[in-house]
Amino acid sequence: MAQAGTFVFLDYYGRLAIERGFVKPEAEDEDENGEALPSTSGAAKPKVPTISHSAALIEDLTAHKTAALRVELANNPDVALVAVVHAMLLSVAYPYNSEQSALQLTLTPERLEPSMKNAESCKGLSAFNDLADNYGHHLPGNPAELFDWLLEQPQDIVLSLLAFGAAHSVNAVEKKFTDRKKGIEQANQLGRALKVNMPDWFETTGDSYFKHVNRMTIELSLAEARGSEAELSVRAAAKKSEAVTIADRLVAGTGWIPSPLRIAPSEAEQELGAESIAEDEQFPQAAE
Known part of the structure; x- marks a missing residue:
């Protein structure tokens, strides 16, 4: 004990704790008669006490953390907008970096070229590629910098990037075998909202x-x-x-x-059109 040292530290609850009896590896001990004992350098080094958690407890605690984050994000639309745009852009502008977002958003950009007979002549495809190039010149080169960069942008820029990211996921392609019939039908609703003139x-x-x-x-x-x-x-x-x-x-x-x-x-427009046709048939225009 004469050659041993002591660790003084704060424990998990912030209380003073003292651990005694630790000996440096290079030190030599002597017995009561003053005879040298073998060096302790070959002995296992004492471990400094550390806090440890089981995998089950970590899962439990981080579930609580996630619940809190969800509530706070739901009540902060400004940060939520940035977080969603950040997750989208990682998928569409930084390939293979989607894991850098805490949000588990799935955005699947469907390649349209394989479905087209002459992709080079498609006005929409050309315009969208130009748009992607334009945004690509403004985004930071390092995906790790994207979130902080988005926080610094005015909201109209973030909204534009949101629209850009969401646009990648639009898919109204009707294939011979598909389980997306409802989604394809909703594309018409989207088109009406956008006032698209095909x-x-x-x-x-x-x-x-x-x-x-x-x-x-x-x-x-x-x-x-x-x-x-x-x-x-x-x-x-x-x-x-x-x-x-x-x-x-x-x-x-x-x-x-x-x-x-x-x-x-x-459906309302279809019904209105059907009524108009019925009226025309009921009251034909008189011949001149």
Whole structure:
């Protein structure tokens, strides 16, 4: 004990604690007769007392922490906006860095090119790629700096980035086999809210549409776009290639687009349209 040392520290509850009897490894002990004993350097070093928790307790405590964070975040829309945008941007602007967010948001950017016959001609795809390049030039290069950078931005910038991140997840692609029918239907609701005018984004031509459908579809499309005379002009064509050329010429400038491209009207709008048609049939216009 004459050569031993003592540790004085505060325990878990903040109280003074003293641990005695620790000997440095290089020190030598002597017995009562003054004879040297073997060095303690080979003995195990004493451990400094530390606080330890089981995995189950850590899980329990951090669940409480998560609950508190959820409540506080729900009551702070400004920080919540930043947190959501931060999580989104990690997914779309910093590949393989989504784990750097505490929020478990799943954002799946669906690649559209594989679904397109001619992706290079798509106005929407080109415009969105330009938008991504523009935002990419302003975001910090290091994803670890993104959250603090977002906190420093004015809210209108953060809202713009929110819209940019959310836009990556929009998916209205109808595939042959899909379990997303309800989501695809909601895309029409989204389109109505955005007041999307699809003819601004797609031009119906021979290359973009008519050469990919059969003769009957070409004829019915022209009847819908230009009337019965246009339909007869297409029907009179000897070959499909001629029908495609005629349809391309006749539909130009009409703004007509195929039904899968259209933003479907709401149920109320459909009912209103049906009533209007019924009234027209009930009270036909008098001949001049």
